Amino acid sequence: MPHFTKPAEGSWTEHYPELGTAPVDYTDSIDPEFFEAEREAIFKKTxxxxxxxxxxxxxxxxxxxxxxxxxxxxxxxxxxxxxxxxxxxxxxxxxxxxxxxxxxxxxxxxxxxxxxxxxxxxxxxxxxxxxxxxxxxxxxxxxxxxxxxxxxxxxxxxxxxxxxxxxxxxxxxxVDYLGDYAKELEGYPFDKMTEVYSYRSEIGANWKLFIDAFAEFYHAPILHMKQAVKEEAEKLAGYGYEALHYDLQPPHSMISSWGGMAPPKDLNMVKPIERALRSGLFGPWDKPDIEGLDNLPKALNPANFHSWGQDSFEFFPNMTLLIWEPGWYLTYNYWPTAVDKHIFEASLYFVPPKNARERLAQELAAVTFKEYALQDANTLEATQTMIGTRAVTEFPLCDQEMLLRHLHKTVADYVKEHRDAAAN
CATH class of the missing domain: 2.102.10.10 (Rieske [2Fe-2S] iron-sulphur domain)
Structure with missing residues (x-):
């Protein structure tokens, strides 16, 4: 396993005492009245x-x-x-x-x-x-x-x-709302990545639950185990997951993760089609030849880790920007339609391919992503059904789920401020 950078003392979460470490109340994902307050306090104001x-x-x-x-x-x-x-x-x-x-x-x-x-x-x-x-x-x-x-x-x-x-x-x-993340990402060659693959689907789960899924990779070795070859899946499940870096810049947040899978050191770790097309979940293995990928903006790979793979920025309230080391990026949007439903949109952005093999490598990455996203969505609909029973409403979160704590606290703070203002 790689060496991980952590704060000098204690866990990530404990370095943000305002988050607390108690179980988190998920009533905010099942209460229709709270959902309507979110619309007024968040989606009409941010x-x-x-x-x-x-x-x-x-x-x-x-x-x-x-x-x-x-x-x-x-x-x-x-x-x-x-x-x-x-x-x-x-x-x-x-x-x-x-x-x-x-x-x-x-x-x-x-x-x-x-x-x-x-x-x-x-x-x-x-x-x-x-x-x-x-x-x-x-x-x-x-x-x-x-x-x-x-x-x-x-x-x-x-x-x-x-x-x-x-x-x-x-x-x-x-630019003031997006804060330092935006300033420290300026210069990344987003404008060169104009080959786009997009997906859109209605998900039977609260919008925050899907952000929760993408704001932690603690679930990945277990939920997505079948996407890897058997031997590698067993290794991943045994190792678990720990991020390289977490950062909060309220109301936004980010997680930095290791990767180094483009290409993997051992080609037997991946499936034959991935070896043939030199691509997979981490995107095409061959980095595009464009300016801006060698000298990365300050916000990327904050741990300066040699096997860095991706950084995921959660721009509040409902946009995820995920930048991959091999030279491409993803955006996610989560548009709530009801307390237990939302529209999920995802787009993958690549440098336009120069030949058929590069085109197929990008298509494989897009299809692989869709399979992972379908697994997440299916699991979240099961989550929504169960928390909707209110048999259990508070849930413990680990250190790798710090961004979840931050999201639910931020939403609660916006709603409280809105309700207080209305009351006054």
């Missing part, structure tokens, strides 16, 4: 990641984003204007409230390119900057000033090509 700038390659490019986490029916348009600026608007026509941008099915997200937005109901038109430009039979209206009826805008800012929105017009700037 910065939410909605996409990448590469999704808007030209003037007039747009995509829509459904945000049930902020309330049923919440829908946004994200668009690149004539001035090159990316803006966000509520997807609502100002005439009679029809959904402005949709295709055959109003509840589904869509994307495309246009010169203006035209309502399907009465043909009111809006510029890419959200201005009302045309009203059918304008003379039939009473004292109508088009300047007063532009699209309702939403705070929209970008960091390193990641597009964020915030429904709170008074929120602090995005």
């Amino acid at each position: 910065w939410l990641y909605v996409g990448r700038v590469e999704q808007l390659p030209r003037t007039g490019s747009y995509f829509t984003k459904e945000l049930p986490s902020a309330g049923p029916g919440t829908s946004l348009i994200i668009v690149k204007g004539n001035d090159g600026k990316i803006r966000a608007f509520h997807n609502v026509c100002r005439h009679r409230g029809n959904k402005l941008v949709w295709n055959d099915f109003p509840q589904e997200e869509t994307a495309g390119s246009c010169k203006q937005f035209t309502c399907k109901y009465h043909a009111w038109r809006y510029s890419l900057e959200g201005e009302l430009t045309f009203v059918q039979q304008e003379g039939e209206f009473f004292d109508l000033d088009k300047k007063d009826y532009g699209l309702k805008d939403v705070r929209c800012e970008t960091w390193e090509g990641f597009i964020y929105i915030n429904l709170d017009p008074d929120a602090i700037a995005l």
